[in-house]
Amino acid sequence: MFRTPFLDLPPMAGAAGTVRLPGSKSISNRVLLLAGLADGTTRVHDLLASDDTRVMLDALRALGCGIAHDADGTLAVTGLGGQLSVHEARLFLGNAGTAMRPLAAALAVLATLQGGDFELSGVPRMHERPIGDLVDALRPLGCTIEDLGTPGYPPLRLRGSAGDRLALERAIRVRGDVSSQFLTALLLALPLAAGERDLVVEVDGELISKPYVEITVNLLARFGIAVRRDGWQRFTIPQGSCYRSPGDIHVEGDASSASYFVALGAIAACGGDAVRIEGVGSDSIQGDIRFVEAAQAMGADVRTGPGWLEVRRGRWPLAGITLDANHIPDAAMTLAAMALYAEGPTRIEGIASWRVKETDRIAAMAAELRRVGATVVEGTDFIEVRAPETWQPAEIRTYDDHRMAMCLSLAAFNPTVGAKVPVRILEPHCVAKTFPDYFEALFGLARAEPAEVPVITIDGPTASGKGTLAAEVAAALGYALLDSGALYRATGIAATWDGVSPDDETALAALAERLDLRFGDGADAGRTWLRGRDITDELRLETSGLMASRVSVWPAVRAALHALQQSFRRAPGLVADGRDMGTVIFPDAPLKVFLTASAAQRAERRYKQLISKGISANIDDLRADLEARDMRDRSRSVSPLKPAEDALELDNSALSIDDSVAQVLDWWRQRRPFGRTA
């Protein structure tokens, strides 16, 4: 996941390949609650790992449920069997409506029947998201629910004494026209109280987001509760209902998350390419799968089967549509982003619920689409979007709303309509709510012209701090890192292993050509393997540096490593350090830094670096070695060490690492078209 304060998406022209979706948030949190209330252990496969499921898991753990992660990634939840074992808890539920609403209902019922005292709270935005309709349905049953803040909104306190009774003789009434989650919460919780009679829930007003209620009814059936449904106004939980664990349960991929990749295929998979989406398909129980119909109406060419979708560009440009999106409120946001590529206006109606989601999504979407140049009209329950006439490089606010970030990322595909502007997504980590690796997945499919992918080059003499600076700058921007010296060092190590002379240019070039080198990522970040052998420590030895300096003088070796170095240029961007990054490998880099420091400083830094690793060293020898290495690097015939003509020189002899990083990031900011926010 990108944890940077902002993420710059380069203009991207195409997309192709396969994405495996994370589990559905709606299914994951319903399954977790049902497993937590059921008797026995439920093994949950393909559960979504995200902020919203994390808070639900934390809550279940605090309530005494057993939670165990199996080695194969499966989660085993041992439920309470409908009996509270913990009677007091304070539960923090972040911004997860799918945790707050059903837990409020379940704990209100349990506290009343079995005694308890529970406080439910969340982030400030959660405290602005209504829950009054659910509270109003529960209070007449005898549940004691205190508003701890603004009446009708979390935080809430739920209390009861063991033996209190619930008034269940009459139908339980709940409003259905603000959020379907209130009905879902009641349906999930009320089987706890259905021992002696059928329980009837009646919906006041027109129920919105019906497909989400369908998921609820479907999953209740998997846990042994056969809810009878009369239309969408009346639901009956049969007498004697009790949650029975299905043993194993699989969470299908998130259909709302699929919408970004359906849109991506429709916008950018052309010329025989396709975007294949795995984890959700024609057999989905999620309502948002019907987003596919809306995307098709706009022009997407979609094929589907059980557990998969395949999307290509069909009609182009896309066609604007008018749609009542009440049935797909979350995925409908993606239509607003598709509208950037449509002929004529796209009007999405029936979306009043957007106003009470993670943020006011109508206002947020209108504001951010306007930033890229779209014309937007908004009303209380609709939004109308027209594609930009002129695209603007935009800095997109995300309002701590994962869907804002994912939808607006699609604006970076503007080269498909002849523009070429980057898009900056602020606070990109908000995608952690449902799709922590969304941007990695997007970059895995997206294609950008190499020239559009920004590169920052950092060249300079030995031990000037290039590697340190490059790594910090890359981390701050979320860019990839190329330590080009490592390629020459690895070539030198391979030569030593194979007994190849550092003077045998042809044999060295052949080694460099088929260098079997792997750089670790994730938990293995910072480790390097050559021919499957871990050379992380060997790579940093001074002997490896000297060997690299000898093999790197050969033109054939440099030529053999040229394409490999260029292949590191991938979205969202690259920071490359070495000797000829700015002069030879990335001559079009938009920012080139030439980093220097006095020889005395460099020798002292290298000395301290080696000593801190427990390697003994002599400072005078080190200085002599690095000066010899610099001399060889500066005087070789090909790609000598020298500043590019357009490089900015930075002498960091008297600067701290942080100062150097700040200077480079400041230069970078000045070259970006976004202003100075980040």
Ligand SMILES: Nc1ncnc2c1ncn2[C@@H]1O[C@H](COP(=O)(O)OP(=O)(O)OP(=O)(O)O)[C@@H](O)[C@H]1O
């Ligand atoms: N501005 C700085 N101030 C103080 N120490 C620094 C500074 N920059 C880097 N260093 C330290 O100097 C040492 C050498 O830095 P680094 O390994 O990044 O240099 P390099 O130029 O990449 O070397 P090489 O050319 O051998 O790969 C490290 O221990 C690093 O922490």
Ligand SMILES: Nc1ccn([C@@H]2O[C@H](COP(=O)(O)O)[C@@H](O)[C@H]2O)c(=O)n1
């Ligand atoms: N672009 C580059 C990078 C490195 N070299 C040579 O490799 C030696 C080791 O490099 P480090 O940055 O890892 O110290 C270096 O002394 C150069 O001779 C190169 O030629 N071009």
